[in-house]
Amino acid sequence: MRTGLLCSGSPFPECSPQGGSTATVWKNLNPFWGEEYTLHLPMGFHNLSFYVLDEDTIGHDDAIGKISLSKDFISSHSRGIDSWINLSPVDPNEEVQGEISVELQVVEESHKRVLCCHVIEARDLAPRDTSGTSDPFARVLWNGQVLETAIIKKTRFPRWDELLEFVLEEGTAGETPLIVEVWDWDMVGKNDFLGRVEFSLDALQKAPVKGWYRLLPFTSTEGDAGGKLGALRLRVRLAEDRILPSRYYQPLIDLLVESVMCPSEEDVTPLALLEEVCSLESRQDVATKLVKIFLGQGLVLPFLDYVNLREVSRTTDPNTLFRSNSLASKSMEQFMKVVGMPYLHEVLKAIINRIFEEKKYVELDPCKIEPSRTRRISFKSSLSEAQIRESSLEVLTGYLGDIVESIVSSTEKCPPIMRVAFKQLHKRVDDHFPEAENQDAKYIAISGFLFLRFFAPAILTPKLFNLRDQHADTQTSRTLLLLAKAVQSIGNLGLQLGHGKEQWMEPLHPFILSSIGQVKEFLDWLINVDCENGASEKKPWTLFHPSATIKEGYLNKRKAEGLHLVSRFTFKKRYFWLSNESLSYSKSPEWQVRTSIPVQQICAVERVDENAFQQSHMMQITTRENGGQLSTMYIQCKNVNELNQWLSAIRKVMVSNDCLLPFCHPGAFRGSRWTCCLQTDRAVRGCSRTHSAVTLGDWSDPLDPDTEAQMVYRQLLLGRDKLRCIKESQFSTD
Structure with missing residues (x-):
């Protein structure tokens, strides 16, 4: 089975403009995606749906099941949803979307009362035919009577403009509802349901109605399938924001810029307060927004220097430097992802593609070696555990050699703005830890970001860094995991070798240790860059110039x-x-x-x-x-x-x-x-x-500065109680 996940912010995913789909996981009933999507939905959306599909090479993909979360349900979880949820069957009668325009009124005609139903048009209907359209007609039901419009062929935006009438007899019950349904006509087989709207006759007798109405599904009588279709683990968080014009955010931007350009000696700046009030869960989002705000202002280098200096100044042990999820570490991490993705692709893509294509079996852990897979190593006979480890070591060192060579020869490919940021970081760490025994700290500060937070994660999950369109299979994933572990050890300059539980990685230690000198030399060359006009200049370091390719x-x-x-x-x-x-x-x-x-x-x-x-x-x-x-x-x-x-x-x-x-x-x-x-x-x-x-x-x-500023403002708003306490404590101290 090949499974994929599709999420949608409207009732039917295939034609929603607000949706995304994951990569396909092949031949697996327990797929792992680990993909994150940010859907920007209209304020009036009703449901967020997740569909698990079985991909078919020929024909349409088969729906395995779905999960539909209402806006009210998501909003009721202020900290977000993080749980396993059972899949429900995909019922075509519930997969509706679109709106219908009708005009309804009760009129007096020749001593009789007539219920007039002007069915005008519909829009954005669900496609039910293989052509991606439908053959819609409207059906109006009242008091056991049924009237229908003409059929409009091959469209999702039919216009009928037909008047359908019911005569109201004396004593007609006002509680009988008027129902307007839309169907897709099929020449062979049953017609397909496209949605319905229900109106109260009592309300119509008091006042006519006219407008667009959202089509709704039949009332579902089923809950979930009790886990029979499987379950999906989701993390969903809803943030509702109204983005104001730029001028409303300018005072906040000015305060953030002032924190960087004119830092307070007492270290009580808006940026420092922001770090105090934002939660650990939101720190990555805040860091991403701040990086983009300061990129837009042309001040990302002073910003990074400011947060890095705060981090370094508060650290007493160089071994713990940038190891936490502080605002500084998250900002540097997101900065590399924003400006360095083309660089990452140029360094790693060819090697990652080769690993995927060769599909070689490698394993160093004796507890995980599977002799049945050794046919990819030798067609002659079964190999012993020692031979498998020896062959795996040869393959891994070959891949690692290519990875290290590609990295250490990439100095000129690295974006200048990244190199200057690393140069500033190098100086801050060297100034704070000048002792001879801490000489490696300035190297580890840079390699910790570049290797541990940039190259290693991309090697581990290439799909999440757009290096591949699909996730790796189980065998390739294991190869990538071993390579990522080795790259992490190289980034740590081999300081942790032999201290962990994974002693079976020891055969790679000689290669890792032999790479340390190359990495240090590479880092020396990387920071050998001119800072023209100084890092305090505002304009030279904007990322997106008007003519820059986005x-x-x-x-x-x-x-x-x-x-x-x-x-x-x-x-x-x-x-x-x-x-x-x-x-x-x-x-x-x-x-x-x-x-x-x-x-x-x-x-x-x-x-x-x-x-x-x-x-x-x-x-x-x-x-x-x-x-x-x-x-x-x-x-x-x-x-x-x-x-x-x-x-x-x-x-x-x-x-x-x-x-x-x-x-x-x-x-x-x-x-x-x-x-x-x-x-x-x-x-x-x-x-x-x-x-x-x-x-x-x-x-x-x-860059979208208004959206980014709104998110920062929201974090300050959520932390206003903590800000008030900080202010009161400072006032009492003074």
């Missing part, structure tokens, strides 16, 4: 409209670059001629229905040209995660544009009509609302 890669761009080619021939592979200024593309990264679209002209970036071009993972970018005319470009990504990342990145750089569109067409204009709403007017207003929220958060996201 995201890049190959995508498939659809050729010009009007071409009558077979669908697969209408897409051409192009290399795209995104910056804060423009979205540009060309035939290849080396191609000199680029087509460029100013970011200020982008009005919307949205997903595209699969049936529009019979292609999946597509997005559309709508721009307004100088003459005011709208133009749409269609782009296909290779998978759903890449699609989410591009949607996120583009939406962030265009968030302040004045020309944003409130509506768009999720389909395409083909064959003289829109594939989504079937309107024949090409210029008609879009039938679906656009989205401004990002879909996923990752280290490569562009």
Whole structure:
């Protein structure tokens, strides 16, 4: 069995713009993902659903089960949810989404009362056909009577505009509800349920109603499956924030900057207070936001120097330096992930790919050696335990040699801003621990971050650092674990060798010890960098200059409209670059001629229905040209995660544009009509609302200072009682 997890912030995941999917774990009934997603959902969302799927090479993936958490349930857990939850069956009658527009009223006609039901249209319905659409019709039920609209073929945005009427007899019970249902018509088999809305006749007799109403599922009579489908361990935390305009956060930004540029001798600064009040669970989030705030201010180096100096000054034993999850250690860790991911990929990706492809069996622990797997080592006969360990040692030292060589020869590849940060850290530690017996402290301070918190975790779980699209199988995971342990020991400069419980790692000790000299020499070269204009200058160290590339890669761009080619021939592979200024593309990264679209002209970036071009993972970018005319470009990504990342990145750089569109067409204009709403007017207003929220958060996201400042403000707000106590204690001391 090959299992994957998909999470969604709307009732049906396949067409929700707010979702993400994990890697597939192959042939495993007890999969481990360990993946984290940040979904930016609208304030009015109702449910967060998790679907466990069995991936099929041919046809649709099979749903194993799901977990659906209501917004109220998540909100009731202020510290978040962290537990095993049983999977429930996936009932098609519950998998509904979208809204319906109706107008309902009771009118008097020729001495009779008539219940008038104007069924206007529906939008964002769940796809029930293999084409990615449905054939919807509406059914209105009241007092045992049933009326239906016409069937609109192949659309998720039907417009019926039909009036259905019921005559109300004298003495009709007012408690009888009026029910409006939407169904997908099927020529063969049963029709598929798409959702329903219920109205009170008593309320309708008092006042008419008109508007959009969310479609709801049938009332479920089942709970979970009692664990028969398995269980899923989840960690879910909801943070609700309303992001204000930038000017409201400027005083907070100024206070944070003042902490760095004009630190108090008494060490009572806003940054110091922030560290005091934020919990251990939130410290990583706070560190990430602070790093991005100071990157945006061009002051990330003074910020890191400030928090590192505080950490070093409070440490008496160099062996405990940066070993805790302090604000300094978390800030350095997140700083490397924000600015150093391309560097990490350049150093490790080729080696990691080779390890995955070769799938060699290695094991040093006698308790874990499996002789049945030694066929990958020798086809002649079974090997003894000693021979397996000897062969494994040879393989591991070969991989380690390549890893160490790639790292120590990467000085020029390391981003200059990282090198300057390490140089400042080196000086702070050397000044605080000048004794001869502590000469290694300045090296371990740097290698502890670079090797233990950067290279080793990436080797252990390449998927989480985007080095691989899928998690490793069990055998490869063991190889990566052994290599990560060895890299950690190298980062510790071999000081912990022989003191742990894993004595079976001893065969690798000679290689680890022989690498220490190379690592020290590498670190010396790494910090041999000029700090032009000094670390106190504000502008030279901004990470994202307007023209700096935020995201890049190959995508498939659809050729010009009007071409009558077979669908697969209408897409051409192009290399795209995104910056804060423009979205540009060309035939290849080396191609000199680029087509460029100013970011200020982008009005919307949205997903595209699969049936529009019979292609999946597509997005559309709508721009307004100088003459005011709208133009749409269609782009296909290779998978759903890449699609989410591009949607996120583009939406962030265009968030302040004045020309944003409130509506768009999720389909395409083909064959003289829109594939989504079937309107024949090409210029008609879009039938679906656009989205401004990002879909996923990752280290490569562009800077979003207002969101980051809001998160810091929220932490201060949560810690206001502790801040008050600190203030009162200082006042009493004075």
